[in-house]
Amino acid sequence: MSQAILKPGTVHREALRIAGEKVHRDRTIEVTYPYTGEVIATVPKATLDDVRNALRIARDYKPTLTRYERYKILMRAGEIIASRLDEMSRTITLESGLSRKDSLYEVGRASDVLLFAANQALVDDGQVFSCDLTHHGKSRKVYTMREPLLGAITAITPFNHPLNQVIHKVAPAIATNNRIVLKPSEKTPLTAFLLADILYEAGLPPQMLSVLTGDPKEIADELLTNADVDLVTFTGGVPIGKYIAGKATYKRQILELGGNDPIIVMEDADIEEAATLAANGSYKNSGQRCTAVKRMLVHEAVADRFVELLVQKTKALKYGDPMDPDTDMGTVIDEAAAKQFEAVVNEAIAAGAKLLYGNERRGALYSPTVLDHVDPEMTVAKHETFGPVSPVIRFKNIDEAIRISNGTAYGLSSSICTNRLDYITRFIRELNVGSVNVREVPGYRLELTPFGGIKDSGLGYKEGVLEAMKSFTNTKTYSLPW
Numbered sequence: 254m255s256q257a258i259l260k261p262g263t264v265h266r267e268a269l270r271i272a273g274e275k276v277h278r279d280r281t282i283e284v285t286y287p288y289t290g291e292v293i294a295t296v297p298k299a300t301l302d303d304v305r306n307a308l309r310i311a312r313d314y315k316p317t318l319t320r321y322e323r324y325k326i327l328m329r330a331g332e333i334i335a336s337r338l339d340e341m342s343r344t345i346t347l348e349s350g351l352s353r354k355d356s357l358y359e360v361g362r363a364s365d366v367l368l369f370a371a372n373q374a375l376v377d378d379g380q381v382f383s384c385d386l387t388h389h390g391k392s393r394k395v396y397t398m399r400e401p402l403l404g405a406i407t408a409i410t411p412f413n414h415p416l417n418q419v420i421h422k423v424a425p426a427i428a429t430n431n432r433i434v435l436k437p438s439e440k441t442p443l444t445a446f447l448l449a450d451i452l453y454e455a456g457l458p459p460q461m462l463s464v465l466t467g468d469p470k471e472i473a474d475e476l477l478t479n480a481d482v483d484l485v486t487f488t489g490g491v492p493i494g495k496y497i498a499g500k501a502t503y504k505r506q507i508l509e510l511g512g513n514d515p516i517i518v519m520e521d522a523d524i525e526e527a528a529t530l531a532a533n534g535s536y537k538n539s540g541q542r543c544t545a546v547k548r549m550l551v552h553e554a555v556a557d558r559f560v561e562l563l564v565q566k567t568k569a570l571k572y573g574d575p576m577d578p579d580t581d582m583g584t585v586i587d588e589a590a591a592k593q594f595e596a597v598v599n600e601a602i603a604a605g606a607k608l609l610y611g612n613e614r615r616g617a618l619y620s621p622t623v624l625d626h627v628d629p630e631m632t633v634a635k636h637e638t639f640g641p642v643s644p645v646i647r648f649k650n651i652d653e654a655i656r657i658s659n660g661t662a663y664g665l666s667s668s669i670c671t672n673r674l675d676y677i678t679r680f681i682r683e684l685n686v687g688s689v690n691v692r693e694v695p696g697y698r699l700e701l702t703p704f705g706g707i708k709d710s711g712l713g714y715k716e717g718v719l720e721a722m723k724s725f726t727n728t729k730t731y732s733l734p735w
């Protein structure tokens with residue numbers, strides 16, 4: 254039933270959801286509001302037995318939901334989320350420090366995910382192959398069908414989108430009749446519990462979803478190696494992604510890892526548009542998106558004008574109190590992260606980059622920051638800076654732009670600002686990334702469309718509702734004599 258879980262001045266005591274059952278544990282983890290540092294809730298530290306229990310229930314349960322029933326559950330969950338928009342947005346803001354503008358947007362995206370997953374649940378993409386195609390062919394047909402996995406899905410999600418990262422794994426799992434055990438980030442676990450309750454309320458058999466929180470050092474290996482798990486879907490940073498790749502052996506792995514996405518501005522670009530895309534791409538969600546603009550590669554002929562407009566737009570951004578409805582940008586996830594951005598920006602300044610705006614910090618609040626004349630080898634550009642920092646790198650020609658763009662370990666997405674078809678063609682062919690968006694931010698996509706990176710950003714298997722549904726199923730073929 255609808256009830257706000259977070260009440261001002263009280264510390265909410267959250268429970269695990271093991272197949273729908275609320276389970277408390279004496280050992281807990283505190284969840285804090287990054288803007289004030291206040292503890293807003295505690296979540297249990299699941300034990301190894303909790304993990305094993307949740308996975309066994311998931312493996313043993315064999316869902317019988319029809320396509321229509323899955324559609325109805327997902328659509329109903331979307332309706333409930335829409336009716337609790339304010340509460341969900343507040344919960345996201347309280348646990349993450351993201352502005353209300355960002356958290357409201359995130360809840361809207363979650364509704365899209367549910368809508369697409371519900372609709373895809375109705376679609377049977379089975380194929381039919383005639384067998385009389387070659388000289389030794391026969392008059393038979395091969396048919397394909399998708400089946401849910403035999404075992405459970407382990408899902409592990411990051412802090413940056415407490416709802417969206419979770420729903421991109423849970424909704425496709427439901428749409429394909431799978432059973433999923435979710436471990437959200439211990440920094441932002443509250444929205445995930447809220448979502449689970451909404452799905453149970455919408456009619457989801459509780460055995461199909463468990464939500465566990467805990468100390469990764471204690472429970473992560475069990476989630477990755479337990480024999481009841483068939484697939485691990487992970488979104489998060491590169492080091493843990495690679496750890497999972499080595500640990501979860503002989504299990505299907507979907508790894509959506511970090512990014513260092515460029516916006517590339519050519520000399521013919523509409524500079525006003527490019528600066529707007531750059532600022533939006535860099536500061537939305539406090540710069541904490543895997544596909545945030547993390548490097549700005551600008552042709553030297555237009556760089557001065559671009560930088561002037563970028564600084565203007567950066568200054569116009571209102572940052573501060575996340576709960577103020579007018580605030581564009583709230584805090585980053587915690588003070589440690591903010592200090593790290595400060596450190597890499599200071600390092601760049603010491604090495605010759607020019608600070609044009611920002612680099613101010615108060616607790617977990619870190620100002621949007623513009624750096625010009627950044628060298629691509631500086632830490633701020635070479636590695637992922639998961640915060641609101643805009644490093645501008647100037648280049649002379651398209652060859653240099655492509656070389657710099659491809660010159661990091663990542664390969665997630667990219668944004669290209671030009672109207673020249675010869676340039677566009679080269680970028681699409683030569684950038685080693687999962688997506689190229691012309692005159693859009695790197696993060697642009699539909700929740701339905703394929704999404705994901707290569708190199709250190711991922712193994713090339715995509716997410717997005719459609720691709721997730723494919724990867725969460727086994728294709729069975731059968732052949733018939735007619």
Ligand code: NAD
Nearest residue numbers: 410411412437438439469473489490493509510511512543
């Ligand atoms: P993180 O890698 O620190 O943590 C992600 C999750 O892994 C958390 O739930 C954490 O508890 C869990 N974890 C910790 N140790 C583990 C272990 N040994 N085994 C298994 N799981 C373990 O990431 P974060 O700081 O929460 O999120 C930021 C990162 O996520 C950034 O690098 C960002 O680029 C990336 N990200 C990628 C995408 C994408 O789709 N490619 C989307 C969003 C964020």
